[in-house]
Amino acid sequence: xxxxxxxxxxxxxxxxxxxxxxxxxxxxxxxAPAESDRLSLVYGEAKAxxxxxxxxxxxxxxxxxxxxxxxxxEERLQRGFAKREEFCKAAAALLPAPKLGxxxxxxxxxxxxxxxxxxxVKEIYLRSKDDDALMRxxxxxxxxxxxxxDFAAVKQES
Numbered sequence: 001x002x003x004x005x006x007x008x009x010x011x012x013x014x015x016x017x018x019x020x021x022x023x024x025x026x027x028x029x030x031x032a033p034a035e036s037d038r039l040s041l042v043y044g045e046a047k048a049x050x051x052x053x054x055x056x057x058x059x060x061x062x063x064x065x066x067x068x069x070x071x072x073x074e075e076r077l078q079r080g081f082a083k084r085e086e087f088c089k090a091a092a093a094l095l096p097a098p099k100l101g102x103x104x105x106x107x108x109x110x111x112x113x114x115x116x117x118x119x120x121v122k123e124i125y126l127r128s129k130d131d132d133a134l135m136r137x138x139x140x141x142x143x144x145x146x147x148x149x150d151f152a153a154v155k156q157e158s
Contacts, residue, residue, distance in 0.1 A: 009119070009121065010146060012119075013054065013121075013146040014142075014145070016050065016081070016084060016146075019088055020043060020046060020087065020088070021148070021149065022091075023090075024043055024151055025154060025155070026091040026092075028154065030091075030094035030095065031094055039087060039090055039091070040151040042087045043087050043148075044150075045079075046080045046083035046087055047148040047150070050077075050084075052073075053076050053077050053080065054143050054146060058144065061137075061140045061143075062136070062140070073121055077121050
């Protein structure tokens with residue numbers, strides 16, 4: 001695994017969280033109640049997958065052992081990424097069309113690729129064997145900070 005450190009790996013998971021929260025704010029501001037309810041389910045499905053990934057990594061760090069199955073974490077991550085992308089696209093569709101020459105608000109969000117996220121999880125997985133307890137605790141704290149809030153807890157911006 002070259003080119004990515006654990007700090008970068010956690011940053012990728014935090015970026016996924018930030019994208020989901022930004023899209024949730026758009027949904028809360030622009031969606032009709034029924035559409036908001038439907039999209040909150042999509043958000044919840046993505047959140048559950050990311051929670052599973054982060055939880056597996058935290059346990060691996062605490063045990064100084066790799067998670068039971070990296071393949072399972074990768075599958076969870078891919079499912080979570082797909083749901084997060086679906087959610088962000090639906091949020092973007094709620095926005096008024098950009099004026100000629102303006103970039104879309106979520107354009108950068110929708111350009112994300114799954115490969116950096118999978119690479120990030122692999123890096124944290126590999127660090128689970130690290131002998132430095134303080135380093136493992138730091139990674140754990142940062143992973144927990146990358147956890148998504150519940151949809152209901154996301155505040156609508158005015």
